[in-house]
Amino acid sequence: MLLAIDTHSTAYLQGRVFGLAVVLAVGVILVWVFTRKWRNPVARMPEDLPRVTALRKKRQALLALAMVLVCALYATKFVLDLRNEDPYGAAAETGPTNRTVDAPDAVAGYHLITDEAAARFAAEKSSATSERFWLYSTTPGGTQPSVMFTASTAAWDPRGAAERSEHSLEWLLVNFFAGAKVEDAQDVDPGPLGGLMRCGHIKSGNLVICRWQDASTGGTVATSDTTDIRQASTLALQFRNAAEH
Template sequence: MITLSVDSTSSSYAAGQSLGALLVTGAVMALIWRVTRSWRQAGPAHPPTSEAATAAARAKRRRIVLGVLALVAAAGCFKAVSVHNPEPRAAEAGADDSVGASAVPERTVAPPNRLRHHRLMAREETAVVDAALAQRGPERQSDAKRWYYGSEATGVSALLSVHTVEDDPELAAEKQRDSFTQEFRNFFAGARARDTAFFDAGPLRGRLGCGHVDTPTGEAAVCAWSDAYTSGHVLLTDTRDLEEAAQITREFRAATDRRAE
């Protein structure tokens, strides 16, 4: 899978943003203090005057500068706090409430034999198109469970691909490291998707996004879903309507990822 170099939703990135805001604030405060040095040390504007008057004038100017510095410091701290807003990792944001940390819910991951007009094809029916269509999804295909839907007459109408943390330790590590936002950035970049949009993920927790991609047979819709335990996607060659594709993907997800009651 293509991985973008910077995860702008991570805690380390947010901490860096906050630190940057504090450093800028400190630099501005130091500059103000340095620039106002001669003004703070000068005497009253209309000499001659007594030493007491000079000291009072300097103290007043010092208080003015300190007040300005306090305002700058407050603004800098507010900025540092406001930018520190990391997104939870996928392993946390997409976890079931009834499942403990780092645990996986009891479930069965298996494709439905039929969903709407999509019929599960036998492996021998898909030997020719397997290599071509597999290139449109994530690179780590060897760890994915992948099924094709369609018929010999109409060809492939849907490709269902599912990664699970049970079968893929690398995926489990990614979900501990990446947020949903970063996962979808990587997926859409790898699939070279355009017109991307997000939709309701359905009854299971997580996130669902769709977009358009080019395939050897023309433009198609691709939808991906992610939760703490699964990353899956559906490629639909017979629809370009993303809302319809999202609904079909929700149905595929519910029929494939069957959680124990």
């Protein structure tokens, strides 16, 4: 059965936010990696050390400010776009609320990034949707994200809960992946918590996005560490089992 894509739905908008957030996160990482030498000039002589140290701090501050401005402009544009859209419809019912989500500190060797940059990134993305965002690194205390994890619950997202009470989980996933620009999403095992889960490749890079939906929650895991759907689905299931209660 073909399902119509509702570009005003919460599921579609969450998918679009998530897809753009992945692109933005990858761009920030690439800029940070390729400007490493520029950000960290080396003093050739001892007497050059004070000048070079000051220059290093200045360049790092300028780059950080530029990244913050780009993220802020993105968030502002998206919020304005949402305000210009017609509402999806009345959301009188919130649906079941028996499950919750808590971001785990560590899952499958990935560790929650808690620095200021990650917190700012999560806040800016969450301002455009009721989905909450977290970044994970492969090393404890690391700052380079390898996994992006998001989730929403009926309590955080009444409009999304209303959609779950009015539409099938299939409809929610179709709209989400349409918004995220993923065309090859396929069903994978949702695990003991039930519902539906799908994974697919995002167009803009070698990244896999997995999304689950059940009667109370929705969640997403994107990873750059593998392009294999099955491996990514296993990782997503580990995140879901650790986060959803």
